[in-house]
Amino acid sequence: MDRLLIDGGAVLSGELRASGAKNSALKMFAAALLADEPVTISNVPHLRDITTMIELLGSLGVEVVIDEKMNIEIHANTITSFKAPYELVKTMRASFNVLGPLLAHYGQAEVSLPGGCAIGPRPVDQHLRGLEALGARINMSDGYVRASADSGLKGGHVVFDFRTVGGTEHIMMAACLADGVTILENCAREPEIVDLASFLNKMGARVEGAGEDVISITGVESMGGCSHKVIADRVEAGTYLIAAAATGGKIKVKDINAMHLESVLDKLREAGASIKADHDSIELEMSGHRPKAVSLVTAPYPDYPTDLQAQIMALNCVAEGTGRITETIFENRFMHVHEMNRMGARIKLDSNNTSAVIEGVSCLKGAPVMANDLRASVSLVIAGLVADGQTIIDRIYHIDRGYEQIEEKLQNLGAQIKRLES
Numbered sequence: 058m059d060r061l062l063i064d065g066g067a068v069l070s071g072e073l074r075a076s077g078a079k080n081s082a083l084k085m086f087a088a089a090l091l092a093d094e095p096v097t098i099s100n101v102p103h104l105r106d107i108t109t110m111i112e113l114l115g116s117l118g119v120e121v122v123i124d125e126k127m128n129i130e131i132h133a134n135t136i137t138s139f140k141a142p143y144e145l146v147k148t149m150r151a152s153f154n155v156l157g158p159l160l161a162h163y164g165q166a167e168v169s170l171p172g173g174c175a176i177g178p179r180p181v182d183q184h185l186r187g188l189e190a191l192g193a194r195i196n197m198s199d200g201y202v203r204a205s206a207d208s209g210l211k212g213g214h215v216v217f218d219f220r221t222v223g224g225t226e227h228i229m230m231a232a233c234l235a236d237g238v239t240i241l242e243n244c245a246r247e248p249e250i251v252d253l254a255s256f257l258n259k260m261g262a263r264v265e266g267a268g269e270d271v272i273s274i275t276g277v278e279s280m281g282g283c284s285h286k287v288i289a290d291r292v293e294a295g296t297y298l299i300a301a302a303a304t305g306g307k308i309k310v311k312d313i314n315a316m317h318l319e320s321v322l323d324k325l326r327e328a329g330a331s332i333k334a335d336h337d338s339i340e341l342e343m344s345g346h347r348p349k350a351v352s353l354v355t356a357p358y359p360d361y362p363t364d365l366q367a368q369i370m371a372l373n374c375v376a377e378g379t380g381r382i383t384e385t386i387f388e389n390r391f392m393h394v395h396e397m398n399r400m401g402a403r404i405k406l407d408s409n410n411t412s413a414v415i416e417g418v419s420c421l422k423g424a425p426v427m428a429n430d431l432r433a434s435v436s437l438v439i440a441g442l443v444a445d446g447q448t449i450i451d452r453i454y455h456i457d458r459g460y461e462q463i464e465e466k467l468q469n470l471g472a473q474i475k476r477l478e479s
């Protein structure tokens with residue numbers, strides 16, 4: 058297994074380009090199953106999760122053509138199977154989202170229940186309830202969901218119990234080919250949902266209201282081909298900005314819409330960063346200062362994202378003062394805490410494991426560490442950057458699921474980091 062070796066102490070400085078958003082691209086790959094013609098998706102990041110999704114489409118008999126710039130052309134009409142097997146779905150929860158498009162287009166689907174990061178049970182009840190509201194018949198056995206809609210899906214009314222990103226996207230996709238109008242209420246409002254809706258509309262769907270509480274979808278008979286460029290990855294961009302702030306550095310992230318990161322930029326300003334931002338770049342400068350501790354509660358967009366919780370905790374570890382971080386989206390998303398404490402951080406978890414109080418120390422100490430999920434692993438990279446001495450991070454296949462060329466990007470910003478191949 059590859060590991061990352063970091064010699065701490067560098068102050069990050071320079072420029073980088075944000076990659077395309079994995080969480081947008083993955084859903085578009087599923088949505089491509091709705092079309093009768095080829096679709097082309099560009100600005101797709103080169104990541105393990107993307108490769109898994111391509112393998113999944115391949116296992117359905119769907120032809121996927123990739124060029125050297127990662128433009129991905131998907132021909133759903135070559136499909137030969139409607140079964141997404143456990144081996145592929147278990148590694149990535151987003152692959153569960155092929156269920157709705159298969160069902161909407163072909164009237165049948167069999168998809169394994171998902172796996173994904175080890176962050177809580179992550180059920181799919183909202184997805185299944187939504188599909189049932191559109192007339193799907195659903196059975197579950199042997200770890201598989203078997204769904205059918207012999208005479209097609211019908212428009213319906215769904216009120217989600219809470220804002221779910223995957224649930225909103227899943228039912229929004231399925232409703233595109235349903236007969237009649239579907240109204241979705243209490244929807245998640247993440248930028249990736251707006252991006253997916255724009256992709257669906259280019260394919261001929263009639264989706265209105267994405268990014269708001271209520272989404273309405275007027276079903277169409279068929280969907281065609283299109284080309285679409287995926288939006289930039291706000292979580293990746295946010296990770297580099299937090300890393301730069303933690304090291305007292307100065308960086309510019311290009312090709313990122315600052316509106317997608319407002320809650321994060323507010324926290325970085327509170328930590329002492331001066332920030333200049335517009336529709337396609339963000340510049341952050343700490344002028345060599347130690348960050349000030351920040352407190353926050355994760356919540357659905359536009360509030361502070363759970364996917365940047367672990368990273369800002371790494372910043373708090375070396376900040377001046379004490380901060381409290383409360384996680385409300387996922388259970389068991391503090392797996393980085395024990396590893397950070399092994400590096401000399403002073404973090405205390407409350408008895409429910411939902412809040413952490415972080416008392417800043419002037420410096421962490423390098424150590425061998427590992428983590429069991431994507432964002433926790435990358436937070437240890439930030440901890441390694443601000444630590445004295447060497448940090449070796451094990452199990453970095455988690456990082457490879459979501460960060461394109463992380464060591465190259467950080468090296469270009471002046472970090473001492475390299476991959477140790479096994």
Ligand code: UD1
Binds near residue numbers: 083178184
């Ligand atoms: C997506 C993102 C993930 C991010 C998360 C929250 C992708 C591929 N992943 O995940 O990076 O951290 O949004 O911003 O886009 N839940 C249920 N029942 C359901 C659905 C969800 O109980 O049917 C729970 C989940 O267990 C979790 C919470 O709701 O505790 C939020 O989940 P959701 O918003 O659906 O996240 P994902 O779409 O899985």
